[in-house]
Amino acid sequence: MATISLPANVSVMLLDIEGTTTPITFVKDILFSYIKEHIEDYLSTHWEEDECKQDVQLLKKQTEQDIREHRACPVHSPDQTVHTDEEKAIREVVDNVLWQMAADRKTTALKQLQGHMWRTAYTSGKIKGEVYQDVVPAIRRWRQQGLKVYIYSSGSVEAQKLLFGYSVEGDLLELFDGHFDTNMGLKVESKSYQRIAERIGCPPEDILFLTDVTREAKAAVEVGMNVVVVVRPGNAELAEEERSHYSLISSFSQLQATGSA
Template identity: 80%
Template sequence: MAQVAMPASTRALLLDIEGTTTPITFVKDILFPYIKDNVQEYLSAHWEEDECKQDVQLLKKQAEEDTREHRAGPVHTLDQTVHTDEEKAIQEVVDNVLWQMAADRKTTALKQLQGHIWRAAYAVGKIKGEVYEDVVPAIRRWRRQGLKVYIYSSGSVEAQKLLFGYSVEGNLLELFDGHFDTNIGLKVESKSYQRIAERIGCSTEDIMFLTDVTREAKAAEEAGLSVAVVVRPGNAELTEKERTRYTLITSFSDLALPGSA
């Protein structure tokens, strides 16, 4: 694929993770199954700890909101103070987590608990974060040219830092100037990108966003960011209209620094 030059105004790169820096298979075949297989054991081991109690409390608030908005799902109290039967209380949380995951929900409550379960796994080497081989050299090149590099993912900031901090290539956290998750807003809403620009301290026109999801690309463009859609093996197929509509890259090495292509 021909080289694509970043717009001359580019001061910062904003990167998606899944399908962009990291194979979708890592998330779908390793991270998510790990949660399903280990959430019950994790909750049983950490149930009385403050962090776990806070995670469950956040899930409870989400469940209450879901009930108010008539979303189908397990109807449970999700309240540690109600149950004398700890095993039953834990099972309610497990049921809720598995239901949210089956529905591919991106709630902050779910992501926070997932992040804590992954943290325990990364720390003992059960999981190592995967990155495409073109990612690290490209980011190092961008940073040498004075560009800032940020991550924006629906996974929690903590989960992002674990993936890059315990990666197959070692600790890569020094490569990033900051991390954003759904606390700043959903990735398909243009206001989220405006907030990110404000947080970074630059104009939306100064940021280039790389993602494999065209709905996110559209939202970012509406906010004024420049965008390239990343085409990787295993990513969702683009329609012909999407292929002609967006700038496409198959590797970070396809992206040339401003004025060099």
């Protein structure tokens, strides 16, 4: 894949995380596995704390919305074991979280709880955020060239800050001008990118979005953003039509500002 020159008007880099700055295997094999293995213990330990209560309340509201919209929800079969009300409530939350994860849902309620669980894992040193080796040098170069750098991920803002704040390369948060999550909207919806441009305070045409998902790329293009699709090991295979339609890179080092060597 050839080097790509940034459009001269681009002043903002907007980066996806999974499959773009960070291996998909880290998200699926490390982060998601941690949730599945520790969700019940975490809820039991923190059940009476305000933060946990807020997370559970948000999940309940999401379930109520799912029911109103006739979306499938976990079915609770009769359990012969005698549980306390708290144990039963925790079990229902666990079932809901695992069901949402199996369905690869991006609800704010799910992402908020996951972010709080990952905070425990990161701060205790059980997990360190992974980034591709080409990411940090490229971002430092972009910033030296006067570009602003933002993150847009379906993971909560808190989860994003944990990944980069407790990374294998140390605290990287100073490299970013801001973070966006599903509070802006789903990543496959064009209006989400319009909101982000408005929040940053520049026209979409001045932003370059890097993602590994062509549905996200399409949504960003629809509002006028520039897009480059990132091809990394383990990412979903692109169809020939997608490969010919989008500019592709396999490393951030292939992106050069206009006039740079």
